[in-house]
Amino acid sequence: MSYKEMLFKFLENDINTQYCLPIVKKLLQANFRGGNFVITASNEKMIVAPNEMKAKIQTVLDFIIKKALLEGYNVLVTPCIISKEQAPNFYLEEEVPKSEELWRFLYLLLTGVHCFDYVLNIENAPAKVTESFKEWLINKNYLVTGAERSGLNVKELLSSLNIPRGLTLEEFIMSFIFLSYFAKFWKDMQERIEIARDFGKFLLEIPDDASLVVFVLSRQKKRMYVFPRLKEIMTKYYGDFFIGDDQIPSICRFIFSLYISDANYRKICVGILNKLLYYLLQGHINGELLSRAVELKTNYELRKKEYKIFGLHSAQQILTKLG
Secondary structure, three states: OOHHHHHHHHOOOHHHHHHHHHHHHHHOHHHEEOOEEEEEEOOEEEEEOHHHHHHHHHHHHHHHHHHHHHHOOOOOOOOOOOOOOOOHHHOOOOOOOOHHHHHHHHHHHHOOEEEOOEEEEEEOOOHHHHHHHHHHHHHOOOEEOOOOOOEEOHHHHHHHOOOOOOOOOOHHHHHHHHHHHHHHHHHHHHHHHHHHOOOOOOHHHOOOOOEEEEEEEOOOOEEEEEEOOHHHHHHHHHHHHHHOOOOOOHHHHHHHHOOOOOOOOHHHHHHHHHHHHHHHOOOOOOHHHHHHHHHHHHHHHHHOOOOOOOOOOOHHHHHOOOO
């Protein structure tokens, strides 16, 4: 089955269509003019009112793919690309996108989990795994799919992992949180397998080339990140969580204990943590960034006026993973 067929099958469900409308509108935000979405492809023009988007979504998707096939890569379909108008020297005459490639991007975008300007998805995992993960998120009230609003329930997410209030959810911090919930889902499925035996070889069905895909659909600059070897990263950093009784992974306790909420430290702390998690999502911990984060936290704790000092959680378990 092609990516277009899989996507349109996904959109046959009315709830799925309603759920992904915010993603489509994010993709088209630069095309919003005079109260309508206006898309041009060569000499053709499509005008869609916001309240018509749900009924016309498949037609709109076909049209933006047509636009890319006629004019080349663009941010409507491939958020990681730079337009020809902005960087004409980056393009070659023969660089023409393929239809299946373009539909792959749209499939990952519209079937992903969205929150703020982010869309997160897992690629190269069996459909049963990704569908079960989304159902698990919905059942746990971590993901909302209703007509009024849709996307991740951030308040519930932060609460269930004891994430500090006020933490700025930069792209790699949000990606790490998403990965941590996939780990919680994975652990939950392991327990179900032991009880019901109805998932068969569930974990073995996650291939080694499964990847975490992250889209950033901000108005200023759209970006895309792919973090491969998802199964290897999960095993390395969440292995103790899968075999223990704790409901919060030790890697989460450690990372978020590095956070400093003080206004004088918060911005630089979040910047360091976001960069640190970028490397972690690639499969290793950057020693220099970790050292900076620990030094900043230590400096803050020793300088603050309050008597109580908050240390680092689960440091011993994490330090053993650095090798």
